[in-house]
Amino acid sequence: MIFKKKPIVAFPPKDFYRLDHKMYVATDCIILGYDSNNLKLLLFQRNLEPFKGEWSLIGTFVHLDESLEEASERVLEQTTGLTNIFMEQTFTYGGLKRDPGYRCVSIVRYALIRLDEHDTKLAKEYHAKWFSLDELPNMILDHQQMINDALEILREKAKKQSIGFELLPKKFTLPQFRRLYESIYQKEIDPRNFRKKVLSLDILTKLEEKDKSNSKKGAFLYTFNALKYGKNFASKAGLDF
Amino acid sequence: MIFKKKPIVAFPPKDFYRLDHKMYVATDCIILGYDSNNLKLLLFQRNLEPFKGEWSLIGTFVHLDESLEEASERVLEQTTGLTNIFMEQTFTYGGLKRDPGYRCVSIVRYALIRLDEHDTKLAKEYHAKWFSLDELPNMILDHQQMINDALEILREKAKKQSIGFELLPKKFTLPQFRRLYESIYQKEIDPRNFRKKVLSLDILTKLEEKDKSNSKKGAFLYTFNALKYGKNFASKAGLDF
């Protein structure tokens, strides 16, 4: 066993390329979407042992001929039909007993998708269901932990990066945008302060149209200005509330 | 190949536990210490092929009977003699071609150590050398990228968490503390503003002693107050400059 009892001066040690160190490498995918003023998560009900019938993130083994990114993008496309989606790595989970019976390391990435664009037929085929974050079912293994960690990273990201671009539909209202942030931070945000801060970032284009699905008066629709977006973020204060 | 051509409705797919997906899992260790007003990194010169003579982070394969954390702590102890050190995972690198000839995924963790406490004999045995961040040599594979990513995460952490506790000697001066932050952020920090902010966190104990190694007048030594430290961080503003 290398390095185990006393220092081995050789670097790398002689048994560096031992075959019996190989293990399973998986990737699990945290698919987040925003709908009805709630941040939602796509979970899958397993229809095979082990853990048949229980809820789980969807994952896959990483193939020898694909990168980690390709593996998780493959999962995302197979379950939502979407490609070219923002995804970001969170952590890698490799506890000795995280999976019973065999040793498996899992790299987690989360994806932010526009719910109105994904293929709902695929979700059905996979026995998948969207859950609000506050009513998640029990999940197998360490999947709840993976989700908690990812949400923490997402909250940090949301402070600096807007997030709305990835999660909101192309056209959206400011109240909608605000409720997205409320559901990410799990707290109320003053509407006036939110407006002020978002508009001061100068990343939105106001449209003529109104969306009246949420009120009689209707709220003006906006789009992200792709040019200003990105440019105007590094410098400014961000969206911390 | 699973999920490759068209969706497979079964979840998990039938070939979920195929053996030929196994691969090498390694961990690479970014060992950071602070000395002479510089943040430094411990690198190793390989004395075996491949890449003999080139500089590299130190890593190891993760054994089947140890967790990811245990593996990187094993490396850290073997090369510095230190245990119970702060370490944090950054990212996992799993590109198809990151290592020539065989497929290997590597989980990176960084460690913050007190340079005055580590075992320098071990470092010599391992052909290791401390480098200032601004004079790093060329490194093998994607190790430079790993370091860049880790430093970015470290900077974020430093804004909220002080970092000094892990990197400074038990007794230290405020100018020393400030220069640590200057070397992390790679910019000058106003001494008056730094003092004000650090002292307002109320995590330090001022000692009677002075350290005169850096000036004739001498600077008062401080220690971290372990009780207040930790408690006083969540609430307050942190150390962003």
Added chain:
DNA sequence: GCAAAAGTGTTAATCTTACACCCATGT
């Protein structure tokens, strides 16, 4: 006595927070 680093306070600017009323519309 002088060079070199340590120590100390104030002010202006910016950002954050809290807060209350009118508007437009569908029913």
Added chain:
DNA sequence: ACATGGGTGTAAGATTAACACTTTTGC
């Protein structure tokens, strides 16, 4: 006409940024 959510402005408080001089001491 009224209920509902959309839209707007201001003032107090907190935080950050900029800035210059005195102190101590080894040489």
